[in-house]
Amino acid sequence: MDLFSDEAQLQAIPIEDGELALLHRLPLPLSNAEVFERLLQETAWRHDSVVVYGKRHLQPRLTAWYGEASYTYSGLRLEPLPMTPLLAQLRGAVEAATGHRYNSVLLNHYRNGQDSMGMHSDDEPELGPHPVIASLSYGATRTFILRHKRSKRTVKLDLADGNLLLMTGSLQENWLHGINKTAKPIGSRLNLTFRYIG
Ligand SMILES: O=C(O)CCC(=O)C(=O)O
Numbered sequence: 001m002d003l004f005s006d007e008a009q010l011q012a013i014p015i016e017d018g019e020l021a022l023l024h025r026l027p028l029p030l031s032n033a034e035v036f037e038r039l040l041q042e043t044a045w046r047h048d049s050v051v052v053y054g055k056r057h058l059q060p061r062l063t064a065w066y067g068e069a070s071y072t073y074s075g076l077r078l079e080p081l082p083m084t085p086l087l088a089q090l091r092g093a094v095e096a097a098t099g100h101r102y103n104s105v106l107l108n109h110y111r112n113g114q115d116s117m118g119m120h121s122d123d124e125p126e127l128g129p130h131p132v133i134a135s136l137s138y139g140a141t142r143t144f145i146l147r148h149k150r151s152k153r154t155v156k157l158d159l160a161d162g163n164l165l166l167m168t169g170s171l172q173e174n175w176l177h178g179i180n181k182t183a184k185p186i187g188s189r190l191n192l193t194f195r196y197i198g
């Protein structure tokens with residue numbers, strides 16, 4: 001691959017009230033398929049329940065939390081596991097590609113089209129005022145939906161195997177994002193969101 005081609009650089013995605021950029025493939029000395037298989041096998045996947053509007057539900061996906069700090073969302077407190085060598089390697093590559101530091105990663109395993117993530121912002125206080133969130137995807141392509149909090153404008157991005165999406169600036173303040181269920185027969189997708197917990 002030509003290292004100076006557009007494919008090797010983060011490309012800004014024009015959007016109002018926030019910053020988004022996409023890198024087609026995070027450069028690594030491993031194939032996407034190897035990363036996918038190892039993440040699937042080596043991760044301590046959990047199937048947690050959360051309380052939404054006073055009712056307890058199993059989350060429609062599997063999750064895991066690695067890094068240096070605990071993390072609380074939807075009434076669920078996650079204690080961190082130490083990053084595996086593969087996660088540390090991915091973090092290093094994501095730091096080099098984005099120019100930001102990360103000390104934690106949330107992994108999500110969407111087992112099939114029925115798994116999803118509700119619309120939310122990653123705006124927990126421990127992420128700071130302008131969180132930098134680097135989202136790395138492997139496996140099946142899923143549509144990432146953004147909805148502006150005031151105008152309700154919707155932006156859809158297909159996130160494919162090896163894609164890295166960087167969310168920065170005031171994006172979390174002004175937009176919600178999530179992954180809808182799909183009736184299409186599709187395989188598993190893994191997503192890793194690297195974060196800095198202060
Ligand atoms: O799976 C995705 O692309 C989104 C994950 C996400 O929004 C999160 O982990 O906060």
Ligand SMILES: [Fe+2]
Pocket residue numbers: 120121122177
């Ligand atoms: Fe998120």
